Amino acid sequence: MSIEDLESVALAMVAPGKGIIAIDESTNTIKKRFESVGIENTEENRRAYRELLLTTPNLSEHISGAILYDETIRQSTKDGVPFTQIMKKNGIIPGIKVDKGTVPLAGFPGDVITEGLDGLRERLAEYVKLGAQFAKWRAVINISEDNPSSTAIEANTQALARYAALCQEAGLVPMVEPEVIMDGDHSIEVSYEVHEAVLRSLFNALYEQNVLLEGTILKVSMVIPGKDADEQVDVEEVAEATVRVLKTTVPATLPGIVFLSGGQTDEQSTAHLNAMNRMGPHPWPLSFSYGRAMQQAALKLWSKDLKTNVAEAQKVVHARAKDNGLAALGQWKG
Numbered sequence: 001m002s003i004e005d006l007e008s009v010a011l012a013m014v015a016p017g018k019g020i021i022a023i024d025e026s027t028n029t030i031k032k033r034f035e036s037v038g039i040e041n042t043e044e045n046r047r048a049y050r051e052l053l054l055t056t057p058n059l060s061e062h063i064s065g066a067i068l069y070d071e072t073i074r075q076s077t078k079d080g081v082p083f084t085q086i087m088k089k090n091g092i093i094p095g096i097k098v099d100k101g102t103v104p105l106a107g108f109p110g111d112v113i114t115e116g117l118d119g120l121r122e123r124l125a126e127y128v129k130l131g132a133q134f135a136k137w138r139a140v141i142n143i144s145e146d147n148p149s150s151t152a153i154e155a156n157t158q159a160l161a162r163y164a165a166l167c168q169e170a171g172l173v174p175m176v177e178p179e180v181i182m183d184g185d186h187s188i189e190v191s192y193e194v195h196e197a198v199l200r201s202l203f204n205a206l207y208e209q210n211v212l213l214e215g216t217i218l219k220v221s222m223v224i225p226g227k228d229a230d231e232q233v234d235v236e237e238v239a240e241a242t243v244r245v246l247k248t249t250v251p252a253t254l255p256g257i258v259f260l261s262g263g264q265t266d267e268q269s270t271a272h273l274n275a276m277n278r279m280g281p282h283p284w285p286l287s288f289s290y291g292r293a294m295q296q297a298a299l300k301l302w303s304k305d306l307k308t309n310v311a312e313a314q315k316v317v318h319a320r321a322k323d324n325g326l327a328a329l330g331q332w333k334g
């Protein structure tokens with residue numbers, strides 16, 4: 001893939017009014033999501049659920065791409081059509097999660113590091129053959145009295161940059177995801193400071209590793225107080241702080257920024273994105289790459305009857321995509 005191809009895929013991922021649906025839960029994570037609504041975590045249930053999501057009628061009106069998990073990118077519809085084929089036919093760009101999750105960072109209690117660089121070049125080559133056009137790697141940054149250490153920030157952003165360079169070598173657009181976790185009782189000011197340090201470190205690392213920013217997408221958390229913080233803040237404050245930290249750290253050459261939902265409610269995730277876009281124009285499109293905030297309502301509905309509730313659940317997926325697509329334009333009315 002040429003540089004122009006990387007750039008054009010990156011731009012298509014953040015086309016006006018469109019965002020990404022993240023359905024890249026590992027087998028362990030989807031188990032937790034299924035268990036919360038009483039669905040058995042079998043391979044067939046996972047396949048059927050991802051088919052429901054990916055074949056939602058007219059999904060591409062508001063969705064540009066979907067992030068898959070290793071098992072999912074190898075699966076097919078019940079009629080035997082590979083998921084990546086049906087996605088491309090329906091105008092949805094296939095993406096793939098390529099990190100192998102987090103482990104404790106030795107020597108730094110409370111900090112974690114994402115694994116998955118060993119053998120990544122070969123895995124990326126296989127994913128390209130399977131039809132992927134972009135890839136995602138998630139770094140996790142925890143906040144507490146003692147976290148994150150600067151060592152954790154640097155180790156994680158270095159891994160993100162090495163992964164991003166390997167992606168571009170393979171012809172995949174890297175979606176670099178540093179997630180600052182919402183758990184804890186920290187204030188919005190602390191969230192801001194951590195985001196600022198992480199994003200500065202990330203863009204330094206991407207520069208050091210010769211990553212082409214024009215062919216890279218940033219997926220990031222919002223600047224928000226910890227879930228257990230005494231003082232919660234309004235939508236405008238989250239939007240203002242998030243836009244401010246992005247403007248001070250993210251180069252304007254980046255084609256786009258998408259957000260994760262990270263445990264926000266559906267309504268919050270849409271309202272925050274909408275408020276940010278109403279403050280525009282910004283140097284880059286601001287859109288969504290939500291997992292839970294795109295899926296949780298549909299999953300709940302589907303869980304009530306896996307056979308008969310497919311079309312109704314798809315309507316809910318489409319409605320969430322529409323709301324978030326409008327929020328990506330600052331046109332959501334609530």
Ligand code: 13P
Binds near residue numbers: 022024177260289
């Ligand atoms: P949530 O929107 O549920 O946080 O998931 C997005 C994602 O891909 C996290 O890596």
